[in-house]
Amino acid sequence: MKFIVHKRRTAPAVIIVALIDVLIVLVIFLLVTTTFKQQPSLKLTLPESTQALKSGANEDAPLVVSIDERGGYRYGIDNTPETLPQLRSQLLIAAEKARASGKEIKLAVRADKQAPWGRIVDVMDLAKQANIKLMSAYTKEAGTR
Secondary structure, eight states, rough: OOOOOOOOOOOOOHHHHHHHHHHHHHHHHHHHHOOOOOOOOSSSOOOEEEEOOOOTTOOOEEEEEEEEETEEETTTTEEEOHHHHHHHHHHHHHHHHHHTOOOOOOOOOOOTTTSOHHHHHHHHHHHHHOOOOEEEOOEEEOOOO
């Protein structure tokens, strides 16, 4: 009688190190070829103006105070949320620094079309307290989206 001896097959081995190398190459490729789109963190619907002026490239950048449609204050180009007393202290500090360096400080209000008018007046009052004489408002040209 002849017995058949079956050899057990060994399970195929997956080489993890090679897979990790391939994944690292893919991740590096995706990081290098990806472009990042910078989007504003605060979306505002600006009012239209037919007399909108474009500021020159050689001018100093103004301080920016944004007011959203619910009346929340945001300060600076990074849109840091602020309360009214915090905004007052930020404007006073910025105005003091500008006076020390001998520059004229400008304030630009970027308010949503639906923002409460009282909030805009509050920012104007704060600018007057900080002795900021040059104020402007962001608008968009008539007919643009």
